[in-house]
Amino acid sequence: MLADETVVFGHGPTNRSIRALVLNLGLATRVLLRSRPRAIVTTGAGVAVPFVWVGRLLGIPVVYVESATRIESPSLSLRLARPFVSQLYVQWPELQRRMPEARFRGSIFDAP
Secondary structure (H helix, E strand, O other), X not given: OOOOOOOOOOOOOOOOOHHHHHHHHHHXXXXXXXXXXXXXXXXXXXXXXXXXXXXXXOOOOEEEEOXXXXXXXXXXXXXXXXXXXXXXXXXXXXXXXXXXXXXXOOOOOOOO
16 A cells, blocks of 8 residues: 555654654654655654654644543653644543643544
8 A cells, every 4th residue: 555655664662762762863853854844743653752853843833633542631642742742632622621722623533
């Protein structure tokens, strides 16, 4: 399915690994300087955090959609990325009440 697409693999494991974080910071810098995207949209997997940090430092807007599994408290990835996020979306009103700067527009579980 990705035969005609550019694919870049991050370093893992990303959860609570300083080594992977440092390696992914270098990867994010190389990828973002080369590709210069107009925006970064992420659901916040651990590998996304370095891309969020580097992206914002390069002036790239970041849209963060918190995982649908996070109902009452933000993920570690969001807590690390939050100061660099341009727009923040959550998928539960309970979490939006705890984070008033976040936007709630529904969930992937909502009927179309």
